[in-house]
Amino acid sequence: MRIGICGSQSVGKSTLVKHLLNNPFLKNYTFFTERSKELIKKGIPVNKESTSEGQDAFLLERIKELEKENMITDRTILDVYAFTKLSEHISNEKKEIFRAIKYILSKYYDIIFYIPIIEEIKMEDNGIRETDEQFRIDIDKVLKEEFDKLPFTKKHYINSITLSDRVAEIIEVIENMEGEFNDKN
DSSP states (O other), rough: OOEEEEETTTSSSSHHHHHHHHHGGGTTOOOOOOOOHHHHTTTOOOOOOOOOHHHHHHHHHHEEEEHHHHEEEEOOOOHHHHHHOOOOOSHHHHHHHHHHHHHHTTTTTTTTEEEEOOTTSSSOOOOOSSOOHHHHHHHHHHHHHHHHSSSSEEEEOOOOOOOHHHHHHHHHHHHHHHHHHHHHO
């Protein structure tokens, strides 16, 4: 299965994926986590300063991830689109292209999990992510809107707050999906 986890900055996506990595049930999966550091090293702006070049790079990463049969990623095409949509450095024409690409590529995920902003998890400055709280809220709003509109992909809204509960929630959903798939075959 191709599994994506989306959410705004500092909601726990990368931490969650790193904990899923250790779960024996998911031993046949390839995991993808935070890759912004590599773009920054290449001098490509990210976050609020993201340019067309930066979003193109993120888009290509998502496409490469979707080539894997069993993968879990802490970024989805929805994340790429949200940052593109809110960038002041990307033309409206390019934003429309990304909107169309988002629509096309979203169907290749078997499921996308959405993690909302919750008060219990405060924004953390890791030296890479954007720390503007309003920008975080704006990204979350776009992600939630796009998540709710997904036409093809199964989706799951993460309700848990603690890391261990989130891991258990995701494992349960994946087990149920794999069970449904095996019942059909």
